[in-house]
Amino acid sequence: MALRFGIYAGGLGADEHGNLTPGPPEQAEHITAALDALHGQHPFLARGYLLYGEDIGGTLEAPPDVAQYAGANRKVDLVVSFRERGSDLTGWLDHLRTQLRRFGSRLASLQVAEEANHAGPGGDGGYPAVRQAIVEGVLAAKEEVGRLGLDVRIGCNSTPIFDPAQEFWADLGRRGGSEFVDALDYVGLDFFPDVFRPIDSTPLADAVTAVLTGFREQSLAAAGIPESTPIHVTENGWPTGPDRPYARQEEVLDTVIRTVDTLAPTLNIDTYEHFALRDADSRRQDMNFEFGLLRSDYTPKPAFGRYRELIAALSAA
Numbered sequence: 278m279a280l281r282f283g284i285y286a287g288g289l290g291a292d293e294h295g296n297l298t299p300g301p302p303e304q305a306e307h308i309t310a311a312l313d314a315l316h317g318q319h320p321f322l323a324r325g326y327l328l329y330g331e332d333i334g335g336t337l338e339a340p341p342d343v344a345q346y347a348g349a350n351r352k353v354d355l356v357v358s359f360r361e362r363g364s365d366l367t368g369w370l371d372h373l374r375t376q377l378r379r380f381g382s383r384l385a386s387l388q389v390a391e392e393a394n395h396a397g398p399g400g401d402g403g404y405p406a407v408r409q410a411i412v413e414g415v416l417a418a419k420e421e422v423g424r425l426g427l428d429v430r431i432g433c434n435s436t437p438i439f440d441p442a443q444e445f446w447a448d449l450g451r452r453g454g455s456e457f458v459d460a461l462d463y464v465g466l467d468f469f470p471d472v473f474r475p476i477d478s479t480p481l482a483d484a485v486t487a488v489l490t491g492f493r494e495q496s497l498a499a500a501g502i503p504e505s506t507p508i509h510v511t512e513n514g515w516p517t518g519p520d521r522p523y524a525r526q527e528e529v530l531d532t533v534i535r536t537v538d539t540l541a542p543t544l545n546i547d548t549y550e551h552f553a554l555r556d557a558d559s560r561r562q563d564m565n566f567e568f569g570l571l572r573s574d575y576t577p578k579p580a581f582g583r584y585r586e587l588i589a590a591l592s593a594a
Contacts, residue, residue: 278542278545280537280538280541280546280547280548280549280591280593281320281321281547281548281549281593282316282319282548282550282588282591282592283321283322283323283324283550283551284312284315284322284552284553284570285324285325285326285551285552285553286323286324286325286343286346287303287308287326287339287553287555288303288554288555288556288557288558288568289339289340290399290552290557290565291398291565292398292565293398293565294398295397295399298561298565298566300556300558300559300560300561300566301558301573301574303340304575305342305346307575311555311577311581312346312554314585315581315585316585316588317589319350319588319589319592319594320350320593321350321351322351322354322550323343323346323351323352324343324355324356324511324552325339325346325355326338326339326355326358326391327355327356327357327358327376328358328360329358329359329360329361329372330358330359330362330404331363343355344383347380352384353383353384353385354385354386354387354388354550355380355387356388356391356511357372357373357387357388357389357390357414358391359389359391359393359404359406359407359410359411360401360404361404361410362404363406364405364409366406366409366410369410369413369414373389373418374417374418374421377418377422377425377429378425381425381427384429385430386429386463386509387418387429387431387432388432388433388434388465388511389415389432389433390407390414390433390434392434392467393407394438394446408448408449408452411433412452412453415431415433415457415460416453416457416460418431419431430462430463431460432461432462432463432464432465433449433464433465434465434467434509434511435465435496436466437491437492438495438496439491441495443496443498446496450499450500458502458506461506462506463506463507463508463509463547464502464506464507466510466511467512467513467552468512469512469513469552470485470488470533471515471529472514472515472516481536482536485532485536485540486536486540489544489546490540490544492508493508493544493545504545505545506545507545507548508544508546508547508548509546509547509549510546510550511548511550512550512552513533513549513550513552514530514553514568515529515530515568516564516566517556517564517567518562518567519563523578524579526578527578530570530580530583530587531587534549534591535587537549551570551584553569553570554569554570554571555572555573555575556568556569558573559573559574560573570584
């Protein structure tokens with residue numbers, strides 16, 4: 278089962294406290310050149326984030342105007358993050374429909390909310406209505422895709438959940454029922470092995486296998502999501518920084534992707550996306566600013582070339 282690959286096309290992120298990690302402004306011409314170099318003629322996804330809600334005063338898009346990176350053999354994977362404290366979802370649902378009309382055929386997939394299983398950095402879980410926003414958002418987006426005649430996958434995601442009860446996914450399944458489950462075109466997983474919880478004794482490939490298998494057999498099963506619904510690895514990466522060498526980033530990337538490729542037929546994984554294209558700011562000497570395969574001046578780290586080789590060898594076309 279061949280994979281479709283992609284990457285978050287920017288550098289802006291957040292640290293362990295949820296603070297943004299700003300750096301030099303994004304440069305569209307350098308992003309385009311790097312994306313072209315990565316995937317060539319193979320199909321590819323440029324992942325972007327659109328944060329919507331009162332906490333940010335409207336919207337925030339990273340990288341800016343991600344739609345511009347769609348082109349030959351490349352489409353956009355758009356994440357619409359839910360940051361509303363109220364329970365009225367009218368504006369949220371209209372916003373999702375608006376993005377589908379805005380991006381149109383440049384869009385490959387739309388992810389409804391981001392890491393809603395937790396309220397920590399990057400997660401939408403601190404907003405009380407987020408689970409209902411996912412259920413209603415998936416249904417509204419799916420209906421709008423049909424109305425517009427678009428070929429766009431609609432999904433949602435989480436980080437790894439080790440709670441045996443799988444309360445998050447079980448609750449989504451109860452809220453949405455079969456209508457919600459049937460509307461999902463994929464389900465995504467953001468995971469960063471050997472980053473926030475260093476792996477000491479377990480081989481990296483074994484850890485990746487355990488997390489992805491648990492996601493399929495425990496998390497998704499708790500929601501009643503069948504094995505026929507594909508998994509997307511929506512975020513994965515390993516940052517450089519002090520005592521975090523470039524060689525290890527390259528090694529981790531190679532091991533994770535080859536493990537995902539091996540598991541793909543069994544677990545129905547059809548997409549892998551890396552986080553991120555470039556560092557937020559390589560000068561900061563802080564791993565939270567250095568998730569990129571490029572430095573913040575767009576010069577490549579060794580892992581950039583390795584990702585290009587893996588895409589050429591393992592891509593769906």
